[in-house]
């Protein structure tokens with residue numbers, strides 16, 4: 001199947017919109033996860049979303065340095081937020097590839113710029129660069145992801161239906177136009 005340009009949903013949040021927490025318990029963005037990443041995201045121009053988080057002592061692998069798996073988590077979240085908010089269709093990560101180019105010290109702020117690259121049927125291609133301490137800082141991590149669109153039954157079948165109901169309630173308030181049956 002041919003890859004097509006990804007077209008943001010007509011009701012996708014406008015450039016400059018700050019994206020809220022999608023689920024309070026989410027390790028990537030949730031405000032009820034003390035040691036979580038607390039990633040914050042803002043919609044950029046075109047097919048982009050800009051996210052950032054501060055690396056804390058809770059995120060270490062080697063002493064004083066961010067754990068690579070934690071950094072991969074940040075990109076999973078940043079790419080997922082890009083897919084979810086710009087396309088407004090439920091999707092899950094099928095594949096996530098990360099290149100670690102520079103160490104990321106505790107105390108750094110990682111600026112992640114993600115772009116929707118294209119779609120092919122249920123597949124969504126997305127990529128991101130993570131820069132150290134400034135939007136134009138040196139690239140520390142790069143990632144490419146493949147997300148796969150799913151129906152909401154993916155989450156009721158495999159996840160926590162009660163938690164999903166809370167998510168759906170928020171969706172009814174904010175995202176009632178989501179395409180939930182791709």
Ligand SMILES: CCCCCCCCCCCC(=O)SCCNC(=O)CCNC(=O)[C@H](O)C(C)(C)COP(=O)(O)OP(=O)(O)OC[C@H]1O[C@@H](n2cnc3c(N)ncnc32)[C@H](O)[C@@H]1OP(=O)(O)O
Nearest residue numbers: 022076077080081084085092093094095121123146148150
């Ligand atoms: C506002 C809200 C914000 C929301 C913000 C949300 C942010 C949250 C961010 C966190 C996101 C996550 O961590 S999600 C959690 C981690 N991910 C998961 O748990 C997913 C587990 N995997 C699965 O459930 C499944 O494998 C699926 C759903 C991905 C695919 O299964 P399926 O539905 O049976 O579909 P399947 O036919 O296998 O695949 C569909 C197509 O994708 C391709 N495909 C599938 N997996 C891969 C793969 N790894 N690498 C290459 N290609 C793949 C297949 O070849 C096929 O291509 P073709 O034959 O059509 O060409």
